[in-house]
Ligand SMILES: CCCCCCCCCCCCC/C=C/[C@@H](O)[C@H](CO)NC(=O)CCCCCCCCCCCCCCC
C-alpha cells in the first residue's frame with residue numbers, strides 16, 4: 069500500500085546530496101539524480117527499498133536529535149564546534165538513531181546524520197520524525213528496573229549503567245531503578261509494594277533466577293488484585309498486563325536467548341525501546357493443593373535436578389559451576405523410578421519432533437486459543453473427549469524434563485526441545501530412560517550440534533498440557549500393588565521391603581526438580597500450562613538473516 073508522503077527535501081548524507089523523504093512507514097534517502105537505483109549515499113546504513121533508496125522503518129527509529137554541527141563535513145578535518153549562523157550551507161544537521169541488525173540476532177544502535185541548509189528545515193525534520201515516533205503508542209515511556217548485582221559474573225549493575233541506561237535515556241524512557249539487596253527482594257516488592265499503575269513495563273537485569281522472581285511477583289500480584297487463588301490447581305489465572313524486559317546478566321540466560329536469539333544486553337534494551345511484545349506460556353506447579361512455583365523454561369527431575377543441587381554449593385564459581393556439576397552428575401549416572409501421567413496436546417499445535425521451530429510471528433502460537441486447546445462443540449462430545457485422555461508411563465529414568473520453550477542457551481543453541489513453542493499453551497515432556505553412560509553422553513552431545521537428540525530408543529518426547537509425577541517411593545500401597553499385580557510375588561515382597569529401608573538403594577534414591585534454576589521442595593508434583601500468561605519485550609527469534617529485508621518492501 070502506498071504510504072502518504074509527510075516531508076521531502078534535498079539534504080546531504082555523508083557529503084552526498086540526497087532526496088530524503090518521510091512517510092508514516094519509513095525515512096528514506098537516495099542520491100539526487102541517481103537513476104541506477106544501485107548506488108546510495110556514503111556507506112550503506114540499512115537495506116535498499118524497491119525504489120533503490122536506503123531506508124529506516126519508522127518503527128525501528130530509536131530517536132532523532134538536532135546535531136551540534138562540526139567542521140568535519142566541510143573538510144577542515146579536525147572536529148570543531150561552529151557557532152550557529154543561519155547563512156552557511158549544511159551547517160545544520162539532525163541525527164537519527166535506529167536499530168541496526170548485526171550477526172547472530174544481535175541489534176546495535178546505528179546512526180545517520182542528515183545535513184540541512186537552514187535551521188528551520190532542520191527543526192521541521194526533527195519535529196516531523198518525533199511526531200511519527202509519538203504515534204507508536206506500544207513503546208514504553210516509564211519502566212521499573214530491578215538489578216540483581218550478584219547474578220552471573222556480578223556485572224549486572226555495570227551492564228545496566230554502561231550499556232542500557234544510555235539507550236533508555238536517548239529514547240526518552242524514564243526509569244525507577246532498584247538494585248536488589250537480598251534474594252526475593254524484587255519478588256516481594258512487586259507482590260505488595262510497587263505502584264504498578266505508574267509503569268509501562270518491568271525490566272529485570274540478571275539471569276533466569278532473577279526473571280523467575282519478577283514473574284512470581286507480577287503473577288501473584290495480578291491474581292491477588294483479581295481475587296484469584298493460585299493455590300487451586302485448576303483456577304484460570306489472569307494474564308499480567310505489564311510487559312517484562314530481560315537484560316541478560318546471569319549464568320544461563322536461557323529465557324532471554326530463547327525469546328530474542330542472543331544474550332546481548334544492547335539487543336534486549338533495543339527490543340524494549342521499540343516496544344516489542346511476545347506472549348509466553350507459564351507452567352504452574354502444585355503439590356497436592358499447595359502452590360509451589362511457576363516455571364517458564366526447564367522443569368527437570370533427575371539429571372538437571374541433580375546438576376542444580378550440586379551447583380548451588382559452588383555458586384562462588386559463577387557460571388562455570390554448571391559445567392563442573394554437570395560432569396560430576398554425569399559420572400554418578402543415577403536413575404530414578406516413578407510414574408508420569410499426562411494430558412497430550414491436540415495435533416494442531418504440532419509435535420516436538422516436527423522441526424517447526426517457534427519464530428517471530430509463529431503460526432502455531434498465533435492460533436486462536438480455542439484451537440490450541442482443541443475445545444470442540446461442548447454438547448456434541450463427552451467430558452473425557454473434550455478434556456482428552458490421560459496417559460500413564462512408568463519406568464526408570466535418568467532425566468524427566470519439561471520444556472515450556474526451547475530452552476536455547478549458549479551451551480545448547482537449539483535448546484532442550486528445539487521445536488517447543490513460546491506461547492502455544494503446551495510443554496514438551498522429554499523422558500530419558502535408563503541407558504548406558506555412553507548412550508546418555510551421545511544424547512547430551514546432540515544438544516550441542518544439529519543432530520536430533522530425541523532419535524534414540526531410550527528417549528521419548530510428548531507435547532502435553534498437563535502432567536503429574538510421582539516418585540516410586542511416594543506411591544501408595546494400592547498404586548504399587550496395582551502396578552505389580554501381574555508381577556511375581558517375590559518382586560512385590562522386595563518392593564515393600566525397600567520402601568521401608570531406603571538405605572538399600574534399590575531404585576529408591578531421591579532426586580529433586582530443577583524449576584528454572586530453583587530446587588522444588590517436593591518431588592510429587594502436578595503441572596499445568598497457562599497459555600500466554602505473561603508478555604515480554606521481545607518478538608521471538610527473527611527468521612531472516614542479517615542482510616535480508618525485515619519488512620515487505622511494498623510497505624516502505
Ligand atoms: C558433552 C557436552 C554436553 C552438553 C550438554 C548441554 C546441555 C545443556 C542444556 C541446557 C539447558 C538449560 C536449560 C535452562 C535452565 C535454566 O532454567 C536454569 C536456570 O538458569 N539453568 C540451569 O539449570 C543450568 C543447567 C545447566 C546444565 C549444564 C549441563 C552440562 C552437562 C555437561 C555434561 C558433561 C558430560 C561430560 C562427560 C565427560
Ligand SMILES: Nc1ncnc2c1ncn2[C@@H]1O[C@H](COP(=O)(O)OP(=O)(O)OP(=O)(O)O)[C@@H](O)[C@H]1O
Pocket residue numbers: 215216217218219220221247248249250251252253273274275276277278279281317318319320321322585
Ligand atoms: N541482592 C541479592 N542478593 C542475593 N541474591 C539475590 C539478590 N538479588 C537476587 N538474588 C537471587 O540471585 C539468584 C540468582 O540470580 P540470577 O538468576 O540473576 O543469576 P544466575 O543464577 O547466575 O543466572 P541463571 O539464573 O541465568 O543461571 C536468584 O535466584 C535471585 O533470587
Ligand SMILES: [Ca+2]
Pocket residue numbers: 349471472473488489490491492493494495
Ligand atoms: Ca509452550
